[in-house]
Amino acid sequence: MIHTGECPHCGKRIPNAKAQDIELKYDISIKYKGLSYTCPLCKKILGIQLNPVAQNRYLLQDMKNMLKKI
Numbered sequence: 001m002i003h004t005g006e007c008p009h010c011g012k013r014i015p016n017a018k019a020q021d022i023e024l025k026y027d028i029s030i031k032y033k034g035l036s037y038t039c040p041l042c043k044k045i046l047g048i049q050l051n052p053v054a055q056n057r058y059l060l061q062d063m064k065n066m067l068k069k070i
């Protein structure tokens with residue numbers, strides 16, 4: 001596999017990104033599980049997103065709560 005992606009911070013080609021759990025805070029009391037992606041060479045953050053597995057659980061719980069109201 002040829003890796004063509006370059007880190008926007010250090011400019012080096014990176015073979016992978018390190019994913020780590022991170023807590024995302026919205027407002028004061030709302031927290032979500034997230035993931036941060038960092039460059040394995042310079043350790044700077046490449047991006048952050050909601051944890052996709054947790055996001056599915058949040059959506060499922062929201063749907064169950066909505067169905068209880070029907």
Ligand SMILES: [Zn+2]
Pocket residue numbers: 007008009010011012039040041042043044
């Ligand atoms: Zn880098």
